[in-house]
Amino acid sequence: MSVPSTQKTKTEILVHTYKPAEEPAYVVTREPVLAALFALGLLASGCAAVDGTKPTFRKQVAPILFANCVKCHRPGEIASAKPLLSYDTVRPLANLIKQKVLAREMPPWPVDLNKSLKFRNDARLSQPDIDTLVAWVDAGAPKGNDADLPPLLEPADGWLHPQGLKPDLVISLPGEFQAPATGVIPYLRFLAKVPFSEDKWIVASQTRAGNPALVHHMAITEIPLPEGMGVADFDAVTTLAQQLGFRNNLGGTRPAVTAPSNPAVFDMVGMYTPGTTFEMYGRDVAKLLRGGKNMYLNFNIHYQTTGKPEKDRSMIAFWFQPGPPKHQLFRVPGAGETIIANAKELLTDAPRTKAEGTRVAIPPIPPYAENYEVIGVTGYAEPVTIYQFQPHSHYRGKDFNYTVVFPDGREETVLSVPKFDHRWQLAYELETPLK
Numbered sequence: 001m002s003v004p005s006t007q008k009t010k011t012e013i014l015v016h017t018y019k020p021a022e023e024p025a026y027v028v029t030r031e032p033v034l035a036a037l038f039a040l041g042l043l044a045s046g047c048a049a050v051d052g053t054k055p056t057f058r059k060q061v062a063p064i065l066f067a068n069c070v071k072c073h074r075p076g077e078i079a080s081a082k083p084l085l086s087y088d089t090v091r092p093l094a095n096l097i098k099q100k101v102l103a104r105e106m107p108p109w110p111v112d113l114n115k116s117l118k119f120r121n122d123a124r125l126s127q128p129d130i131d132t133l134v135a136w137v138d139a140g141a142p143k144g145n146d147a148d149l150p151p152l153l154e155p156a157d158g159w160l161h162p163q164g165l166k167p168d169l170v171i172s173l174p175g176e177f178q179a180p181a182t183g184v185i186p187y188l189r190f191l192a193k194v195p196f197s198e199d200k201w202i203v204a205s206q207t208r209a210g211n212p213a214l215v216h217h218m219a220i221t222e223i224p225l226p227e228g229m230g231v232a233d234f235d236a237v238t239t240l241a242q243q244l245g246f247r248n249n250l251g252g253t254r255p256a257v258t259a260p261s262n263p264a265v266f267d268m269v270g271m272y273t274p275g276t277t278f279e280m281y282g283r284d285v286a287k288l289l290r291g292g293k294n295m296y297l298n299f300n301i302h303y304q305t306t307g308k309p310e311k312d313r314s315m316i317a318f319w320f321q322p323g324p325p326k327h328q329l330f331r332v333p334g335a336g337e338t339i340i341a342n343a344k345e346l347l348t349d350a351p352r353t354k355a356e357g358t359r360v361a362i363p364p365i366p367p368y369a370e371n372y373e374v375i376g377v378t379g380y381a382e383p384v385t386i387y388q389f390q391p392h393s394h395y396r397g398k399d400f401n402y403t404v405v406f407p408d409g410r411e412e413t414v415l416s417v418p419k420f421d422h423r424w425q426l427a428y429e430l431e432t433p434l435k
Contacts, residue, residue: 055136056144057087063150064129065090068107070152071160071277078212078274078423085152087143098137101130108275108424115401115416118431159206159317160278167206167317169195171297174231179214179310185303191231194222194295202287204280204319207270211312217392217425218301220270220316222256225294256290259332261380268331269297270316273392273425280319282387282433284326289318329387335376335402342372365396372396386434389415390427397422404434 055061065084071077073084083089090097100106107123125133136142159167173190209215225234234253259265269289281287299314339346339360346360365372391400402415415428 054139054142055132056142056148057090057136058144058146059148060132061090061136062087064125064133066150066152068123068125068129072107072275076158076212078209080212091141091143094137094141098134101125101133108421108426110417110419110421110424110426111428112416112418115413117414117434119428120431121427121429123426158208161204161206161319162278162280165319168320169200169318170315171195171318172315173210173299173313175313177301177303177312179303179312180305181308181310182305185305188301188303190299190301191223191225191234191296192299194289194291194297196291197293198291200289200291200318200320201322201324202269202281202289202318203321203325204278205270205287205316206278207272207276207316208314209272209312210314211310212274213306214303214310214312215272215314216302216304216394217273218271218299218314219268221266221298221300222269222290223253223296223298224256224290224292225253225296227294229294231296256292256295257288257330259330261382261384262332262337265332271331271390271427272314273390273427274422275424275426276390279388279427279429281329285329285387286321286325287329287331327385331388333376333378334386334389335378337379338377340373340375340377342374371398383435386414386430388427388429390425391415391417391420392425393420393422395422 065073069084072079073082074080075083082093084093097106104124107125109123111119111122153164157166161167171192171194174192177188177190179185207218207220209218225231255266257267257269259267267287269287297316301312301314303312339362341362346362362374386404389402391397393400397420399420400415400417401413404412404414406412414434
């Protein structure tokens with residue numbers, strides 16, 4: 001999207017919206033005759049069907065897992081309980097892998113393809129890859145020759161840049177957070193100093209949970225502290241404001257970077273939800289990180305207890321380009337200016353209970369409600385281009401739909417997630433940005 005601006009750098013936006021709605025049926029379609037044959041186990045697949053050979057872990061299976069699965073199924077990541085880095089860890093999971101890939105539950109990609117645009121980070125396995133994995137399991141999961149094993153690209157200290165580049169800057173929480181074993185942890189804020197005086201242009205970033213079992217999500221923004229104010233002073237001011245009922249008050253400070261259409265809306269520098277990893281922006285676009293004497297990253301983190309004491313020190317990494325881009329990207333709540341909950345527009349503000357990212361309080365969902373629809377709407381008075389959607393919800397989130405209403409009244413559903421899973425909250429990057 002191009003937004004009129006007095007700056008030489010035009011502005012663009014990454015928009016994410018929130019709409020849990022009634023759950024439609026979700027069907028993975030396959031040609032019926034083939035489906036029946038698969039169900040009866042009568043059809044060989046993958047390379048076994050082509051030349052009579054049996055696929056092995058070393059030669060055919062490992063490349064598929066390394067390319068599609070290990071970014072999450074490895075130590076320190078969200079699926080570390082089921083690592084897929086070696087034959088010894090994969091072999092016990094062979095039947096589960098077959099089950100999950102046939103159902104297209106793994107890798108997670110819960111998109112209704114008939115009601116969504118195309119996305120460049122589509123995580124689905126190809127049918128030949130699925131056939132190979134199934135044939136390998138059906139053959140008894142043979143290991144194969146050690147010489148056939150491809151090298152596993154080891155991330156540089158856990159960073160996932162596709163070219164193996166180390167970050168230009170990593171900013172971590174100022175200290176290690178100690179979480180209790182049980183109970184509800186309120187949203188917490190941690191400030192970390194931005195260590196340079198000049199502005200930087202971000203072309204790639206990776207927000208990483210120090211402890212994925214503990215971190216439910218985090219949103220990172222940038223704020224300037226008033227001259228002469230330190231972190232301890234700022235914490236005291238915001239604590240007092242919260243005690244007075246102003247839940248989202250940040251001690252009177254303003255965002256370092258705001259959305260061009262609404263100066264009150266923070267541009268989020270980074271966002272982590274379970275299942276998100278590295279992101280790289282397209283050609284001629286970048287995000288702004290302000291430099292200055294008293295600039296801080298504001299880590300707003302939602303933790304969930306695990307039943308045992310836990311520790312966390314989350315972080316964000318940046319890769320920069322030398323100068324400003326043609327277009328500046330913004331990450332903002334895409335549809336939250338008007339909220340309609342269960343067919344009723346919400347008009348009042350309750351400071352202690354208002355929903356994150358909105359100015360209103362969403363009423364409690366009735367117990368055992370089958371469906372409770374929340375619709376968010378934002379009107380854009382200037383042209384925008386949308387690059388990415390990132391649905392976010394908690395345990396009660398059920399499904400999402402994103403609809404664009406164009407100036408001529410035409411409506412288009414651009415993303416439908418009929419079975420939302422709070423354990424895998426993906427970002428969906430449009431193959432062709434939507435103007």
